[in-house]
Amino acid sequence: MSHRPPTIIDVAARAGVSKSLVSMVLRDDPGVSAARRTAVLAAVEELGYRPNRAAAILAGTRTRTIGVVVDDFRNPWFVPMLDGVRTALAPHGLRLTVADTQANAHLGTSPLDDLLALRVDGVVLAAEGSADTVVPPDTPVVVAGERATVPPGLDVVASDEAAGGRLATEHLLSLGHRRIVHVTGSGGPAAARRAAAVERMVAAGAVPLVVGDGPTAESTGYEGTRLALAEHPGTTAVFAANDVMAMGAIAAVRDAGLRVPEDVSVIGNDATPLASSPLVRLTTVDPHNDEVGRLAVERLVSLIGGPAAEPAPTRTLVQPSLVVRSTTAPPRA
């Protein structure tokens, strides 16, 4: 027996009916006799036939839900992205469900597999994939955000993180800072921001000082900044790879007995709700993650609708912008 998956034609042949009658049964058309319906369903069972996606949608067996995988619920960078996702889902009447990469750490399963087990129609992968991330063939998945590892063949929609790193660094340079610390961490967005920051600092004749070891979390921002200030007391500005790391950096500056921005300027990246909090009022880079979410879903919906028109995966970059608030100022003379 062949391992070729059975087709609708095989089902029709086995049931002794036409292909279009099989389609009618699959989409639950009432104009089919019970006897013929029975024969078709039996053939479906016996052959192990799995209708293709388009047929499944017609038959109403899909969930009309999109899954979004985010990296960590404690870092609210994904909140604006979900706003964009909603905007793009609305005209299609598609629902949304969310998992973070830790959601099923208790099972050791991947969040992508978990969402596929829910038979979502497609997935926005807004998190770093692991080496063993396997996307089943014919499964609509779009990567949102700059990722160190992108599973082969997937479309990517991301903010231009290198441009964001340049914006942040140039803001500090233009204020007159030359003793700038960049606090970084793991993952694709941080790597792109880091490379751009180092390149700009070198071009401006500043010594690029890069610290930070671990996940792009608040604690990494705190520890990196604490160490940098201890070893390089002349530091006048910190560019943190994201907003939660910038919160850690501000705390470390204050714990060193210094003020933000009078003694040390701090800039973040992500334009999260935290950055606009009146407790923080963080100067940051807005990656326009709402736009990233919107475009990722538009791409995903077109994949769900049918095979990609173009054979090669696409890469779409959204241009970031600078948001100046209260944590950056010129260095003291």
Next chain:
Amino acid sequence: MSHRPPTIIDVAARAGVSKSLVSMVLRDDPGVSAARRTAVLAAVEELGYRPNRAAAILAGTRTRTIGVVVDDFRNPWFVPMLDGVRTALAPHGLRLTVADTQANAHLGTSPLDDLLALRVDGVVLAAEGSADTVVPPDTPVVVAGERATVPPGLDVVASDEAAGGRLATEHLLSLGHRRIVHVTGSGGPAAARRAAAVERMVAAGAVPLVVGDGPTAESTGYEGTRLALAEHPGTTAVFAANDVMAMGAIAAVRDAGLRVPEDVSVIGNDATPLASSPLVRLTTVDPHNDEVGRLAVERLVSLIGGPAAEPAPTRTLVQPSLVVRSTTAPPRA
């Protein structure tokens, strides 16, 4: 024709087989002939038979996934709760997916309906329900947290919010504060904390000053505290109904040119990751939401396993505890 839903006995009679053979087909047992399988599936189709939950689980047609509805991804109170949810799901091999109440605002659907459309095995409702929240019969749903409106018949697992409100108020009173502002907002947990705070302040001979209008969000905490400090400049302490409101309160104190805790003490509630942030180091009440999540899932799993042993819905309260950090101190003499 009767509107009574068909049972497995009806299916067996229509297919001319035994009840146990129907069960074998439903759980995909290979020891059934193709002819009998066909007859049973035809009877299932013709009668519109929907197997009950237990049979569906045996037949592998459930998703083995639990849905959790949270109120707002911007308020990370749910992060510890999800840790507890994971702990309790692990031994059962159940997956987790999450929606917030805004997840499908673009469709105007309820998050409960959205999760049920994904055929989750059960739902933890960790958000305020709306007046039109309808829980379909025989659907395992457990409410997590103190809610203003609980759909009839549902079990509730919550932190004892009144006890939490008393803990926070007594902490401020024991430090010597008598001019205490309570900043509150909408929803069940806030209402319970508010009632307890007012009761304790009155009992201690302090004038209960309650402000706050709107959702229990950072902006409400900021605006309420700003107004209270302007109208009652003698205020020495603020009890905010939750941690994000406390962040707003701290910002308002600082914007009034005052220091925390030297001039004004601030206490929150929820023990979120924000409260332990080195930028905030907030004194707060730990509702032990990890324990709430764990117990809610244990209850849910027992509901999924079969009808409740006790006919009446249960209410389980977890006792909170005080976490003293850096934002509270005695009032200045």
